[in-house]
Amino acid sequence: MRRLWRGVRNTIFWSYERGSWPYDLMVVLIVLFVLFTPGKWFHDQPQVNGAGDSGVMLIAQDDATRTETYRIDSKLFPASTASQDKGRDGGPELERRMHEILSQSVDELKERTFQIRSIEPIRGADNSILYYQVNVKR
DSSP states (O other), rough: OOOHHHHHHHHHHTOTTTHHHHHHHHHHHHHHHHHHGGGGTTTTOOSSSSTTOOEEEEEEEEETTTEEEEEGGGGGHHEEEEHHHOOTOOOOHHHHHHHHHHHOOOGGGSSOOOEEEEEEEOOOTTSSEEEEEEEEEO
C-alpha cells in the first residue's frame, strides 16, 4: 500500500527522473490526451474582437414584436465587405457576415433561427462607417 501511495505522490509532483519508464509513460499519456481529446469538450470559442469584447451591443428590445436592435462595430468587417454597403440594407455579403457575427456573439441567438430585418450604417463626420445598427426578428 505504501508503494502505491508513493507512486501516486511521485506522479502528482512529477518527481520521476527523465528517461525512466514512468516519466516516459506520463509524457506519452499527455501527448495522446492532447492529440485525441475532442475540442468540443472545452467549449472553446474564439473571440471575434479580442479580449472578450465582441463588438456587438444590444440597444433596444421589443418583446411584443420579438425584435431586437444591435449595434455592431464596423471594425469586425473587412474593408471589402464594408465598402459593398449599398444604401440602407447593404449587400448580401454584408448581411451574411452580420448573421454570422450575431449568431456567434449573442447567446440568445446561438443555435436559433433569426431574421435580419434591416441594416443601417451609422456614419461619422468623415463619412466613414462607425457601426451598423441591425434590426433582428427572432
